[in-house]
Amino acid sequence: AWYKDYPKSSFHFFDDRREWSQMDKAGHVWTAYQLSRISAETWKWGGLSNRKAAWLGGASAFAFQSVIEILDGFSAEWGFSVGDMEANLIGSAGFVAQELLFRDQIVQVKLGYKPYDYSPELRTRRDQLFGTSLQEQILKDYNGQRYWLSGNVSKLAPGFGLPPWLNIAIGYGADGMLGGHDNTWTDKQGNFFDRRDIRRTRRFYIAPDIDLTKIKTNSKLLRSVFFLLNSVKIPAPTIEYNSSGRFKLHAIMF
Numbered sequence: 436a437w438y439k440d441y442p443k444s445s446f447h448f449f450d451d452r453r454e455w456s457q458m459d460k461a462g463h464v465w466t467a468y469q470l471s472r473i474s475a476e477t478w479k480w481g482g483l484s485n486r487k488a489a490w491l492g493g494a495s496a497f498a499f500q501s502v503i504e505i506l507d508g509f510s511a512e513w514g515f516s517v518g519d520m521e522a523n524l525i526g527s528a529g530f531v532a533q534e535l536l537f538r539d540q541i542v543q544v545k546l547g548y549k550p551y552d553y554s555p556e557l558r559t560r561r562d563q564l565f566g567t568s569l570q571e572q573i574l575k576d577y578n579g580q581r582y583w584l585s586g587n588v589s590k591l592a593p594g595f596g597l598p599p600w601l602n603i604a605i606g607y608g609a610d611g612m613l614g615g616h617d618n619t620w621t622d623k624q625g626n627f628f629d630r631r632d633i634r635r636t637r638r639f640y641i642a643p644d645i646d647l648t649k650i651k652t653n654s655k656l657l658r659s660v661f662f663l664l665n666s667v668k669i670p671a672p673t674i675e676y677n678s679s680g681r682f683k684l685h686a687i688m689f
Contacts, residue, residue, distance in 0.1 A: 450518065459519075460521075474495045486535065493530055539587075539590065549579055583604040583640075584605050604668060672684070
């Protein structure tokens with residue numbers, strides 16, 4: 436296991452609710468929601484009813500993430516994060532509740548990512564925090580991530596004859612972050628860095644989106660591809676409002 440190379444400790448708690456402008460918590464919500472969705476679909480494929488599959492999908496996703504959190508609790512470098520568990524519960528419960536109430540996911544949790552533009556002198560810090568490969572950075576680099584609540588317009592506002600695949604999405608992101616709480620750090624050689632000149636900015640978005648699972652096709656392969664891709668926000672024109680008090684229009688935002 437990847438934990439084997441990290442120092443262990445007795446079980447302890449770790450409060451990280453104020454770190455990374457809560458982007459890591461949004462990531463936990465997205466992960467729990469998507470694991471619940473995929474797990475429930477697997478249970479349905481195995482022959483269970485929608486209701487049972489929803490319960491088992493949400494429970495198995497939450498249990499999986501709980502095991503990871505418990506292991507964190509025995510790690511000297513981290514700890515058991517109640518904030519992470521709260522976010523995990525929100526993601527799984529959000530999926531289950533919609534399945535039980537509507538037998539549909541009217542509001543979905545989606546991920547958007549665009550590589551953050553680090554200046555050359557900050558790329559070493561980026562690699563230390565978020566990894567060197569694109570796969571690692573998609574999962575870890577909070578500066579490049581955006582998380583979206585994507586609602587189905589025809590279900591939220593019926594009676595207007597809108598296409599069933601059309602969604603409207605509200606997003607959240609943050610950038611300028613070079614540490615959990617602030618932009619100061621000390622490297623392994625004891626060198627202290629202070630980059631508080633880089634502003635940590637919260638960003639809020641609204642944009643159209645597409646629910647790929649509502650696109651009709653007779654192809655089982657395409658339905659499977661659409662199901663998996665529906666975890667990701669479709670790039671689209673976007674309006675942004677940020678913590679600097681400014682509006683911005685993006686021709687395309689992921």
